Amino acid sequence: MKETRALSFIFQNNGFLKKKWEICTVKKLISVIGTTGIGKTKLAIGIAKYFDTEIISCDSRQFFKEMKIGTATPSAEDLCEVPHHFIGHLSVKDYYSIGQFEKDALKKIDELFKKHEVVVMVGGSMMYEKAVLAGLNDLPEANLENQKKLENVFGNEGIAGLQNLLRQLDPEYYRLVDKDNHRRLLRAIDIIWQTGKTYTVNIAEHTPKRDFEVIRIGIEAPREIIYERINSRVGQMVQDGLLDEAKSLLPFRENVALQTVGYAELFRYFDSEWPLDFALDEIRKNSRRFAKRQLTWYRKEENIHWVNFENSLQESLSLLNKLNIKPQNR
Numbered sequence: 001m002k003e004t005r006a007l008s009f010i011f012q013n014n015g016f017l018k019k020k021w022e023i024c025t026v027k028k029l030i031s032v033i034g035t036t037g038i039g040k041t042k043l044a045i046g047i048a049k050y051f052d053t054e055i056i057s058c059d060s061r062q063f064f065k066e067m068k069i070g071t072a073t074p075s076a077e078d079l080c081e082v083p084h085h086f087i088g089h090l091s092v093k094d095y096y097s098i099g100q101f102e103k104d105a106l107k108k109i110d111e112l113f114k115k116h117e118v119v120v121m122v123g124g125s126m127m128y129e130k131a132v133l134a135g136l137n138d139l140p141e142a143n144l145e146n147q148k149k150l151e152n153v154f155g156n157e158g159i160a161g162l163q164n165l166l167r168q169l170d171p172e173y174y175r176l177v178d179k180d181n182h183r184r185l186l187r188a189i190d191i192i193w194q195t196g197k198t199y200t201v202n203i204a205e206h207t208p209k210r211d212f213e214v215i216r217i218g219i220e221a222p223r224e225i226i227y228e229r230i231n232s233r234v235g236q237m238v239q240d241g242l243l244d245e246a247k248s249l250l251p252f253r254e255n256v257a258l259q260t261v262g263y264a265e266l267f268r269y270f271d272s273e274w275p276l277d278f279a280l281d282e283i284r285k286n287s288r289r290f291a292k293r294q295l296t297w298y299r300k301e302e303n304i305h306w307v308n309f310e311n312s313l314q315e316s317l318s319l320l321n322k323l324n325i326k327p328q329n330r
Contacts, residue, residue: 027113027212028325031058031129032122033298034219035291037229038309041074043219044122045082046313047320051118051327054083056105058123058132060098061260063090066252069237069245070262092249092257102131113212117328126176126297130203133214137202139191146190154182165189170198176297180286181259215323217316218298221309230287234280237262246270261286 032044048055057063061071065088073087085108090096105121109132112119123129130136153161162185167174169192178184188199195202221229246266252258253267262283269279298304307315320326 028118037233048082048120053116056121057086058128060125173199218304
């Protein structure tokens, strides 16, 4: 484990200060990232077991207990292998902001660092990972007048109206955002109008530095493998009961949590707007689009250690060993 030397001062009985060098271990947060369906959960569990530690989930949809199948929440067996945090701790009826997650996650990480030198975090929600690693900027609360204007745009022009507006105001963020989530679009435009700066600039501004070291490990695979896994996952979700799960959530379809791939498409099937086969094809297509946005986001990052999907655990442990990050008893 990498260490640093810290200078401390200790009062002696004679009133003089005595200097002393102490060895302080810098805590490590290992963040496992990658596209949807690529095997992040399996790798995170493998690393956590190796270090005998615990896992923080930063998958913003796995927070909700009623959405287990459609969000590929870790199985009961997975959750028994390693303690997980922020899995199924909320209801779809709850409002939970990214800012609140940042506070809650940092508090839990601080607690875990009291008994572990290493903590693992995993998830493909890019902004939620960013919130923990780098912090959020002090963005203003929603402006009521702006919200009304944007709701009118949405009501009159549909989501295309919000998409076109954001594309004009901040083309860089537009390339990354979930374009089918009108609340995300609405929030970004509101912030731009209030601050006079692009949303990209707003979220890139300086935030306080964390007191732990971050090691980001990304799983990479050829695009055809990613798409193949996505298609396979959708089929497995259907077998596991996705339709029944989505049907049970129809009363909450307008809630923020349900504005997500896998549910929005099935709601249109239940409305008899789309046939089932078409709705499932749309889930596969929109999942692939999300994976593409993830890849675009991660390509812009410079501090990711990439490992191959076929040998991700062995490559990750080898990397951590080279970085002198090892379990305390080894």
